[in-house]
Amino acid sequence: MFWFMEGMCFLPVSLVIWSSSSFIVSYITALLERHVDPVFPYISDTGTEPPDSGIFGVMITLASFLGVATMYTRYKFLEKLNETTHAISTKLNKSALFLGIIGCLGMCVVATFQMYPSGSTLIVCYIRMGISGISIIAVVPMIVCALMVPRTQLHWDPDEKDYPLHLVSAVCEWIVAFGFVCYFLTYIKEFQKFTLKTKAEFIDCY
Structure with a gap:
């Protein structure tokens, strides 16, 4: 067995x-398209213009998911190690996992939204990024708190033990839902600038 196939070693490898390849491939593509200078351009600049942006976005998005998987595996490893050594705080381990996942998701967002489209403004771009960021952050406590509640019910008493967890999960769910709705509100100004026409053609197959 090769060394990089031992255990879960394949994840960080x-x-x-993949991350290194993402930077190099997008750099070469941008260089061939003459979108950047050959001597040390910003990595973000190599993923600004199409087709570089498409390649950069896809590869970095996959890299971010590999990062999440690596962070989670590291978290489980330290959790298991801590059962015997008790050298690491459980809260610290969970906090590191949370921050790691947020960082990876942030990288995914940056890779996907490198520039604002023509027809839109930079302010709208910032608003969309803000909505996306808040929604992504709200997803985590929504899922975690929901999993920590052992039962589901329609009516809750504020004095119940699990009520705070239910409340946090529910609030985050509302944030995510309205974040989804508000994101599409930002399309209104752009959609005012064009119309679509459909044309139906009947093909005689006989």
Whole structure:
């Protein structure tokens, strides 16, 4: 067995190789398209213009998911190690996992939304990024708190033990839902600038 196939070693190895390849491939593509200068351009600049932006977005998005998988595996490893050594705070381990996942998701957002489209303004771009960021952050406590509640019910008493967890999960769910709705509100100004026409054609098959 190769060394990089031992245990879960393939995860960090894949992450390093894929992430490095993402930067190099997008750089080469941008260079061939003459979108950047050959001497040390910003990495973000190599993923600004199409087709570089498409390649950069897809590869970095996959890298971010590999990062999440690596962070989670590291979290489980430290959790198991801590059963015997008790050298690491459980809260610290969970906090590191949370921050790691947020960082990876942030990288995914940056890779996907490198620039604002023509027809839109920079302010609208910032608003969309803000909505996306808040929604992504709200997803985590929504899921975690829901999983920590052992039962589901329609009516809750504020004095119940699990009520705070239910409340946090419910509030975050509302944030995510209205974040989804508000995101599409930002399309209104752009959609005012064009119309669509459909044309139906009948094909005689006989």
